[in-house]
Amino acid sequence: MxxxxxxxxxxxxxxxxxxxxxxxxxxxxxxxxxxxxxxxxxxxxxxxxxxxxxxxxxxxxxxxxxxxxxxxxxxxxxxSAAGGLLGARVTGLLLLDNSYSLSHSDGVASRFDKARQAAEQVVNAAPVGSALAVHLVSDTVNAIVPEPTHDMNLVRKVIREARLSDRASDLLPVLKQSVDTLRRARGMRKEIYLVTDTQALGWRQLGEINKLLISARQEQIKVHLIMVGEPAPQNLGVSRLRLASGLTPINESLRFEAQVSNYGREEVRSVKVNLSVNGDPPMDETVIDVLPGGAAKSVSLFAKLRGEGFHSVAVRLPPDRLPADDRRSLALRAVKEVRVLLVDGDPGREPRESQVFFLRHALQPVPLAEASQYFVKTTIITTPDLPGARLDDYEAVILANVSEFPEASLAGLQQYLRRGGGLMIFPGPLTLATSYNELLGKKAGLLPATLGAVRGQAESEDQFFTLQEKDYTHPLVEIWNDPGAGTLGSARFFRFFALQPVPWKPSAEPPENQARNGAPGEAGEPRVVLKYSDGSPAVMERAWGLGRVILFSSTANTAWNDLPVRPAFVPLVHRALGALAQRQDEGLNVRVGDRFIYRLANEHLGKDVVIRHPGEPTTAQRDLRRVELVSGTPTLRFEGTDHSGVYEASIAGDAARTIKFAAQPDAAESDLADLSADQFKMLESAAQLIRWKPGVSMREWVERERVGTELWLPLLLAVVLLxxxxxxxxxxxxxxx
Structure with a gap:
C-alpha cells in the first residue's frame, strides 16, 4: 500500500x-x-x-x-504486482504530436500550446530519479532527446522550444518504434506518454494500434494517451492547387485550378478565394457562393508571370482556426519560349496532307501572322533530316508517322533524354512497329509500351472507338474530370495500334541515381495516361533519365481519328508538351516531409547553397547545403521540408540563380473529425486515456495509474458509518x- x-x-x-x-x-x-x-x-x-x-x-x-x-x-x-515502491524511478518516452492539426486554436491557445503544457506536467509528475526521452511525432519521429535523460531541465527546455510542423499524423509506426525502444531499455518501470489531439486520422489503423497497446501492457510497458483540444466542427481548407494551362510562358495568362474543401458538417457561404504571385497583392479573386458540408469545389484563377525564372503562386482563404490549410503554394519556372522539333514522316503534296499540320496549329493556336511572336516555336523537318538535327536545341521532339527511327541517331536521342529532353510519338500507316519495338523498345528501353496489332478500319466511319469519358487519374488529363473543361469522349478513333505496357521492375538504386542512368531496367514506370472506353491504353508515358517519353496509339492527323479537329486537341497537346518540357521541374513541388532533389549545371558543383524556409525573410529559418556529385550530375538535396510554403535556395556566387520550390501539406490532415465513442472505449481498454484540459492536474492522473486502486472512498464511507x-x-x- x-x-x-x-x-x-x-x-x-x-x-x-x-x-x-x-x-x-x-x-x-x-x-x-x-x-x-x-x-x-x-x-x-x-x-x-x-x-x-x-x-x-x-x-x-x-x-x-x-x-x-x-x-x-x-x-x-x-x-499492482508490477508497481513497486512509491516513487520508484520511471524510464519513459514522451511523444509530443506536432502534426499540423494541432495548430487548431480555440481563440485563446492552440492545441499544440496545450499539448506542451500537458507534456510539462508529465515531466513534473515524474518521480525523482526518473529518465525521459522526448520525441516529436507526426508521420515520422524526430528524436529531439533521443535517449532517456535524468536532466529534467533539459527535457522541459526542449518541450518549450518545440515547433509545430505541417506534417500529417500516423501514430501506428510511431507507437511501434516507441514500444520497441522500451523493450530494449533497462529499468523496472517503463512508460510511454503520447500527447496528441482527438483527431481520428492519426488513429486510422486503430485495430493494429489496440493490439500493440495490449501487447505492451502484457510486457509491463504502461502507455498513457493524453489527448488535448476540443471538437472542431467547422474547417475550410485549400486541398489542391495545380497549373491547368500545361505550359508556363511569361506574360501569358495562365490558368490555375484550386480546390477548396469544407471539412465541417454545415454549409458555408460566400467563401473568398484569391491568388497571388511571389507574395505580391492578389492578381485574381473569386467567390464560392455556397459550399455544402463535406463537399469540395474547384475554382479557376488566372495570373501572369512577368519574367523568366522561378516563381511562386499561392492561393489563400480567409483565416480560420486552423491556419495551416488556409494557404497552399506552388512553385514553377517561367520560360520565354518553348522550342519544338516536328519530324514529319509523310509531308504530302499539300500542307493539309502533312502529318504535322494539325500539330503545328495546335502548338501555335494563333493567326499565321502572329505565329512568329508566339512562345511555342516550331521547326519542321522530315525523316531523312533527323540524323543531322541538334536535338539539344529543342525542349521536345515529336515524331509523326515516322516509319522507323534512324539507328545512327539513337545514342544522341538517349543523351538528349538523359539531359531532360522530351519525346512524343504519334504512329501512323507508315510506322514499322517491329522496328520501334526492337530499337526504341528492347535495345534502348525508351518506350512505355510495345506497338501491337493494328485495330479497326480507317475507311469505316460507322465503326469506331472512343476515349474514356470520366475517372481520369493521370495529371496530364485530370482537368477533364471537370465537366466545364469539355470532353475527350467525343473523339472517334477508327484505327490505332494496340499498346502493350512493357514489364517494369523498380530499381534498388535511390531515385536520384536512377534518374541519371538511362538503362532500360532503370527507366521510369510505364503509366497509362488515357484509355479507350474498353479499357485498353490510348496514350502511355514513362520517365527516362531526366526526360520523358509519351506514346500515342493513333495518328496526329485525321487519317485514323478525328481528335485533331475536336476542341480538346489543343489543350491535350499543350499539356503533353508541358509534361515534356517541364519534366526536370516536376520536383519543384514536393509533399511536406519529402526530400527535394534538383539537378544543376556543372559550374555549380561544390558550391554552398543557403536555403530559406517559408516565413518572413528577416525571421525565417535558414539551412546550408552543398551541391554534390550524384551519379555524375551536380545535385542539390534537401530533406528539411517540415513546413508548407515556398523555400528559396540561393547558390553562392550566383546571385541571379535562386531556385524556388514548394512543400504542400497532406490535405487529409485538415479533416479534424474526432474519434468516435466506440473508438475511445477501445483505446481505454488497452491504455490509460486522459482527456486533458487546462487546470487538470496531470500529476494526479499519472500517479493514480502508478499507485493502483485508491481506497479513500471506502475509508470515507467507513468514517460515516462509524x-x-x-x-x-x-x-x-x-x-x-
Missing amino acids: SFIHPALLFGILAVSVPIIIHLLNRRKFQRVVWAAMRFLRVSVEQNQRRMRVEDLILLALRCLLVALLALALARPALR AVTETILAQWFSRTK
Whole structure:
C-alpha cells in the first residue's frame, strides 16, 4: 500500500484528542461522610463495570473514526504486482504530436500550446530519479532527446522550444518504434506518454494500434494517451492547387485550378478565394457562393508571370482556426519560349496532307501572322533530316508517322533524354512497329509500351472507338474530370495500334541515381495516361533519365481519328508538351516531409547553397547545403521540408540563380473529425486515456495509474458509518437505566 498525500498521515496523531478529552472529563471524587451515601454507593458499584465498558467502546470508536479520516485524506492505494515502491524511478518516452492539426486554436491557445503544457506536467509528475526521452511525432519521429535523460531541465527546455510542423499524423509506426525502444531499455518501470489531439486520422489503423497497446501492457510497458483540444466542427481548407494551362510562358495568362474543401458538417457561404504571385497583392479573386458540408469545389484563377525564372503562386482563404490549410503554394519556372522539333514522316503534296499540320496549329493556336511572336516555336523537318538535327536545341521532339527511327541517331536521342529532353510519338500507316519495338523498345528501353496489332478500319466511319469519358487519374488529363473543361469522349478513333505496357521492375538504386542512368531496367514506370472506353491504353508515358517519353496509339492527323479537329486537341497537346518540357521541374513541388532533389549545371558543383524556409525573410529559418556529385550530375538535396510554403535556395556566387520550390501539406490532415465513442472505449481498454484540459492536474492522473486502486472512498464511507454508530451508541448508553 502507498499514499498519494503521505504528509496527511500526521493527522492520525489527532487520535489523542478523544483520549485527552476522556481523561479530562473523568470525575474526581471527594470523600464526604453522609449516611445516605451508603445507598448510592451500592447502586454505583452495581453499574460501574458496565459504564466503564461503555465509555471504552465510545472512546475506541471515536479514536478509530479520527484515524480513518486521516487515512482517507492521505489517499492510500493498493499497488499492482508490477508497481513497486512509491516513487520508484520511471524510464519513459514522451511523444509530443506536432502534426499540423494541432495548430487548431480555440481563440485563446492552440492545441499544440496545450499539448506542451500537458507534456510539462508529465515531466513534473515524474518521480525523482526518473529518465525521459522526448520525441516529436507526426508521420515520422524526430528524436529531439533521443535517449532517456535524468536532466529534467533539459527535457522541459526542449518541450518549450518545440515547433509545430505541417506534417500529417500516423501514430501506428510511431507507437511501434516507441514500444520497441522500451523493450530494449533497462529499468523496472517503463512508460510511454503520447500527447496528441482527438483527431481520428492519426488513429486510422486503430485495430493494429489496440493490439500493440495490449501487447505492451502484457510486457509491463504502461502507455498513457493524453489527448488535448476540443471538437472542431467547422474547417475550410485549400486541398489542391495545380497549373491547368500545361505550359508556363511569361506574360501569358495562365490558368490555375484550386480546390477548396469544407471539412465541417454545415454549409458555408460566400467563401473568398484569391491568388497571388511571389507574395505580391492578389492578381485574381473569386467567390464560392455556397459550399455544402463535406463537399469540395474547384475554382479557376488566372495570373501572369512577368519574367523568366522561378516563381511562386499561392492561393489563400480567409483565416480560420486552423491556419495551416488556409494557404497552399506552388512553385514553377517561367520560360520565354518553348522550342519544338516536328519530324514529319509523310509531308504530302499539300500542307493539309502533312502529318504535322494539325500539330503545328495546335502548338501555335494563333493567326499565321502572329505565329512568329508566339512562345511555342516550331521547326519542321522530315525523316531523312533527323540524323543531322541538334536535338539539344529543342525542349521536345515529336515524331509523326515516322516509319522507323534512324539507328545512327539513337545514342544522341538517349543523351538528349538523359539531359531532360522530351519525346512524343504519334504512329501512323507508315510506322514499322517491329522496328520501334526492337530499337526504341528492347535495345534502348525508351518506350512505355510495345506497338501491337493494328485495330479497326480507317475507311469505316460507322465503326469506331472512343476515349474514356470520366475517372481520369493521370495529371496530364485530370482537368477533364471537370465537366466545364469539355470532353475527350467525343473523339472517334477508327484505327490505332494496340499498346502493350512493357514489364517494369523498380530499381534498388535511390531515385536520384536512377534518374541519371538511362538503362532500360532503370527507366521510369510505364503509366497509362488515357484509355479507350474498353479499357485498353490510348496514350502511355514513362520517365527516362531526366526526360520523358509519351506514346500515342493513333495518328496526329485525321487519317485514323478525328481528335485533331475536336476542341480538346489543343489543350491535350499543350499539356503533353508541358509534361515534356517541364519534366526536370516536376520536383519543384514536393509533399511536406519529402526530400527535394534538383539537378544543376556543372559550374555549380561544390558550391554552398543557403536555403530559406517559408516565413518572413528577416525571421525565417535558414539551412546550408552543398551541391554534390550524384551519379555524375551536380545535385542539390534537401530533406528539411517540415513546413508548407515556398523555400528559396540561393547558390553562392550566383546571385541571379535562386531556385524556388514548394512543400504542400497532406490535405487529409485538415479533416479534424474526432474519434468516435466506440473508438475511445477501445483505446481505454488497452491504455490509460486522459482527456486533458487546462487546470487538470496531470500529476494526479499519472500517479493514480502508478499507485493502483485508491481506497479513500471506502475509508470515507467507513468514517460515516462509524460516526452514525457512535451517535447511536452514545444515545443508547446514556438512557435511563
